[in-house]
Amino acid sequence: MVTLAEVAQHAGVSASTVSYVLSGKRSISANTRQRVERSIRELGYHPNAGARALASSKSNIIALMIPLRTDMYVPVMMEIAIAVATSARTHGYDVLLLTGEEGPDAVRRVAGSGLADGMILMDVELDDERLPLLRATDQPSVLIGLPADTSGLTCVDLDFRATGALCVEHLAKQGHHDIAVIGEAPAVYERHTGFAERTLDGLRSRGRELGVRMLHRPCEGGYDAMAVTLARILDERPDTSGIIVQNESAVEPLLALLRQQGRAVPEDVSVVAICPDQVATQASVRLTSVAIPAQEMGRHAVDHLVAKLEGRGSDEVVLIAPELTVRTSTGPAPSRP
């Protein structure tokens, strides 16, 4: 293993000079810089991460905490995680992956040991148990998702309230008056997950303003659950002509069931989904949808965290504006007999 000292010797300079070449914190003559850089290349030198962390009290590592909840849609999580890892690298940071297993203690461990310089928390609940600890350790952090109390925190999320509103508007504009909302699994609501509640909120308040009737039903993923849910909805509100789905694993079952029952999309029923674009475009009907901007969320989170770590940046809540893409699953409401 090549050390700084060896590079210094090889280049005929002192160790500190090499260090300054690497960090750029003091000016170095072009000549010396080149000699040092050459030695680094020839010897294949890589600074030792531990020594660096010890001397500078900076690990250049960002911790990413992903609680493993089985009812969350995994690909989105993954996409965010990948985006976080990738953009972290562009800032010179690596990413440490923490799962929910360890629970809130992970926050304490990481903050205490100086393992990471900051952390990004995913899948934040409205009243998340990790938050008190976060505030106490004043560990620089960014949340993906919105808790109830955001004071002193930096959060990044899709504006789910606006998302809900946008979906209703789109349907209402096409003349739909009876709209059903197929939501996430009941457990998600029971857990008070921010995004689910905020979507619902946006959906309802905009629906009230526009004078449309709204019926919300949570739904586990999969075929059988969807069949039951859909039957209940159509039983309660036979005139339902618009459906908004916020549950990736309910999308395809829903379409299949509608087809099976002879209800054409979009002629008889319009469907709007809140889901990743991939799901919307790969479904059996190309779905009008509001995309979950996973990459963007990951990138934003990293950018804000890095800003904080560098002393720039402050606490704030960043809500990403939703965008609705019209595809072939929505159309004018059928005229009533």
Added chain:
Amino acid sequence: MVTLAEVAQHAGVSASTVSYVLSGKRSISANTRQRVERSIRELGYHPNAGARALASSKSNIIALMIPLRTDMYVPVMMEIAIAVATSARTHGYDVLLLTGEEGPDAVRRVAGSGLADGMILMDVELDDERLPLLRATDQPSVLIGLPADTSGLTCVDLDFRATGALCVEHLAKQGHHDIAVIGEAPAVYERHTGFAERTLDGLRSRGRELGVRMLHRPCEGGYDAMAVTLARILDERPDTSGIIVQNESAVEPLLALLRQQGRAVPEDVSVVAICPDQVATQASVRLTSVAIPAQEMGRHAVDHLVAKLEGRGSDEVVLIAPELTVRTSTGPAPSRP
């Protein structure tokens, strides 16, 4: 930030004693041990990760490299990653997440900087560009997936050859003679991904032994691609009565298309899937399937890597035996007119 020295002072012992209490590398009297442990608790001490890494040349970090290929089924990757992170913790290791972005250089960087003690590579290709580097740096590592040349490497994977064989056997036993195989996207085969080729190999050689006709067609995910592929298959081999799918995003489209064409599953066509259990159970027909044991693979990989890091364990290839679960998508072949 509390340091070892402060703990030592508080407990009235020397720093080295505290260190030995922590590591257990020398015997300590019960009395002293308790005093030290008490001080640690009272002061809320956490050893500094950087200092530890520097002094011991061990970071207690495992690097997990996930190339981001858009055509791989993401949830499986995620499940493995989570399993890796979780079981790493039980061995006292944390996990560093590396994406494919950086390419093979990441291997060099991580090995060179001592950032991680070892690494786990996912989604290994038959002729993976990271392998030469791996061998050169003699970084302790475990691969998930099998390259063409496994000499000097430790690999963990599902036995895809046996998986293929198992699927054919199951169908053949039920009297199916004309079997179609719907595979991964063409790009996967072009890239020479080990698992895809080995499955095919197992499929074909067992098929030959059993005297069944076999037709393999790669298939992009999604509805439209599946429609084209299925049409071609039924055109070429109208008597096809068994289908084996190894492509998660083709599963539901396939079922929907069969239904649409009035082919009943399993009365007219039997379907066997190679996919995670979740996909098999949530599909519109409960699928007879061979599961991808993601968790088990992650766990095995970590166990083997940790064994290597501790000086136990050697290079070997661990193939996990496939298990076929019979559900409702397979049955006897229809009798021919």
Added chain:
DNA sequence: AATCGGCATCGAAGCGCTTCGACAACCTAT
């Protein structure tokens, strides 16, 4: 009584880096 081995503890060295103050050497402005 002298010797030995094992246990419990301590002190000091050092892991590889960053960073601060010092100091030549040079370049202006007086």
Added chain:
DNA sequence: ATAGGTTGTCGAAGCGCTTCGATGCCGATT
């Protein structure tokens, strides 16, 4: 010609920990 300011480089101190050898103490062995 001299004070003052830059610029480029070096030496040394230390970051918080692990680990090696040394040491003092005790009971067991001859």
